[in-house]
Amino acid sequence: MRTQVAIIGSGPSGLLLGRLLTQAGIDSIILDRVDAAYILERVRAGVLEEGTVRMLEEAGVAERMRREGLPHSGFDLTFDGRRHRIDLESLTGGKKVMVYGQTEVTHDLLDQRARDGATSIYNAEDVQPHDFDGEKPYVTYRTDGVTHRIDCDFIIGCDGYHGPSRKAVPENAIKLFEKVYPFxxxxxxxxxxxxxxxxxxANHPRGFALCSMRSLTRSRYYVQCSLDDKVEDWSDERFWDELRRRLPQEVADGLTTGPSFEKSIAPLRSFVAEPMRFGRLFLVGDAAHIVPPTGAKGLNLAVSDVHYVMEGLREHYLEKSEAALDAYSTRALARVWKAVRFxxxxxxMMxxxxxxxxxGQRIQEAELDYLVHSQAASASLAENYVGLPY
Known part of the structure; x- marks a missing residue:
């Protein structure tokens, strides 16, 4: 087979890039080691920056998000039993975030790719990028015991931390930065x-907590826990009791509880790989960087990567310029490191x-108190939360 752009990974970043390429008249093939149903079962974040919303609108897949998503103009920080609102809209000149689950974003993009009639290959085993340091890269994979080859101009690795794209890069050509959090x-x-x-x-002496949602009838809640904890040790009753303890009384009193249908423990870490381009192989999203979910940046960073690599591919094919492709890693990493810092x-802090x-608890409380009472500090938080420009 032959295509212009081979995309490894059928998560939201790979699908979004594929859609934008289709709109630009550039051919692509998406490969994934699992099937679409498995991808849609993944439970992921749901806070979208303004830039992500804009990109989905540009891709023509924002109709359901605009209908069912929840625009948020602020959020609350709680500490020392007090509740303080960060007014994103007033602090950023009218910007908001959108609460819309990553699963729903993926669903919308999958449906659009099917409507486009674009090629996606699922259950592809042993996907491997080759010769990306030359002029004729290609990707191999197996299905039903048969090895196949896709020749292409570029390979885009949207295949996550454990995918084959970054692993194909020689160790001496890549530098890794990592911080593992102890909870x-x-x-x-x-x-x-x-x-x-x-x-x-919520910042509390017993640990962090987050009250979030996926819709007006579906809630997503988190509590900080030990890495030694096991999911089976946490009954629903124990979870709800612990969550109440970490919230101000007025919030705890209004908490509606019920049976959970998904429960999991996620470790927190930061990870960055530099650079993000290796010849004709480009890393996008979790293949190149991971951030703890506290700042709601994971999916949003992947989308900004898509923006930068799409600019490069568009210029390459439509304007015969290599400038944006050459600048991809530098531009993407500049934004990545700011999000990692945030x-x-x-x-x-939380x-x-x-x-x-x-x-240390008093220092956290002093920083939070300064944050909510300083216009400049609150504006800095809000600017980063709604998303830095790209």
Whole structure:
């Protein structure tokens, strides 16, 4: 087979890039090791930056999001039993975020790719990029025991942290940066009314908590937990009791509880790979970087990567210029590191660490108090939360 752009990975970044390429008249093939049903079962984040919303609109897949998504103009920070609202809209000159699940974004993009009649290959085993340091890269994969080859101009790795794209890069050509946090998030999904119409980030001596939602009838809640904890040790009753303890009384009193239908523990870490381009292979999203979910940046960073690589591909094919492709890694990483910094800062400010102690807790509370009472500090938080420009 022959295509112009081979995309490894059928998550939202790969699908979004494929859609934008189709709109530009550039051919692409998407490969994934699993099937579409498995991809749609993944439970992921749901806070979309303004730039992500704009990109989905540009791709022509925003109709359901505009109909069913929940625009949020602010969120709450709670500490020392108090609740403070960060007014994103007033602090950023009218910008908001959109609460719309990543699963729903993926669903919309999958439906659009089917309407486009574009090629996607699922259950592709042993996907491997080859010769991306030359002029004629190609991708191999197996289905039903038969090896296939796709010749292409470029390979885009949208295949996540464990995918083959980054692993294909020689060790001496890539530098890795990583920070592992000493705790995780225990998260549940439940079909209950959210406790608040906007997100609540809670700093508490017992640990961090987050009250979020996927819709007006489906809630997503998290509590900070030990990495030694097991999901089976956390009954629904234990989770709800712990969540209440970490919220201000007025919020805890309004909490609607019910049976969870998904429960999991996610470790927190930061990871960045530099550079993000290797000849004709480009890394996008989690293949190149991971951030803790505290700042709601994971999917949004992947979308900004798509923006930068799409600019390069569009210029290459339509304007015969290599400038944007050559600048891809530098431009993407500049934004990535700012998001990594923001996510690290939010994580450090909101969570209890083993060595926090009474002094550290007071420092956190002082920083939070300064944050909510300083216009400049609140504006900086809001600017980063709604998404830096690209």
């Amino acid at each position: 995780g998030w225990l998260g549940i999904l439940a079909d209950v009314k959210p406790v608040s119409h906007e997100l609540i980030y 996510s690290w800062w939010m994580t450090t 969570h209890r660490f083993d060595d926090t102690g009474p002094f």
